[in-house]
Amino acid sequence: MMLLADAAPAAPSASEVMARAEGENFPVASRMLPRRVRGHLLAVYGFARLVDELGDSAPGDRLAALDWLEQELRRAYDATAEHPLMRRLAATVHECSLPREPFERLIDANRVDQRVSRYET
Secondary structure, three states: OEEOOOOOOEEOOHHHHHHHHHHOOOOOOOOOOOHHHHHHHHHHHHHHHHHHHHHHHOOOOHHHHHHHHHHHHHHHHOOOOOOHHHHHHHHHHHHHOOOOHHHHHHHHHHHHHHHOOOOOO
16 A cells, blocks of 8 residues: 555555456446446546545544545545546546535445444344
8 A cells, every 4th residue: 555645544556446346246347338438437436446445444544544535535626636546536527527425425434334333223
């Protein structure tokens, strides 16, 4: 894992995160998709995997890591993100006019996972 300049948490590299796509039990982005569409799908997948990696296996304070990612998401919408996966996502959200809210909700869901480990039902 590489340490990003202005971030306290260690974030996995883009190649570490995207390598997980090969191990999924479902096709992440079919090669039958047009290249442009496939690239956008992989950008969103990369974000989702990064959220999952930070929420499930980041060393140290995972809530701080998720806070950092939320800042990176804001920077992605401002086209100033630093992490390579977030720069890829920035291109996708701008080209496809994707709203920020679903991405924020995924980060928030991972925050809940940090506080709640068991549910009644």
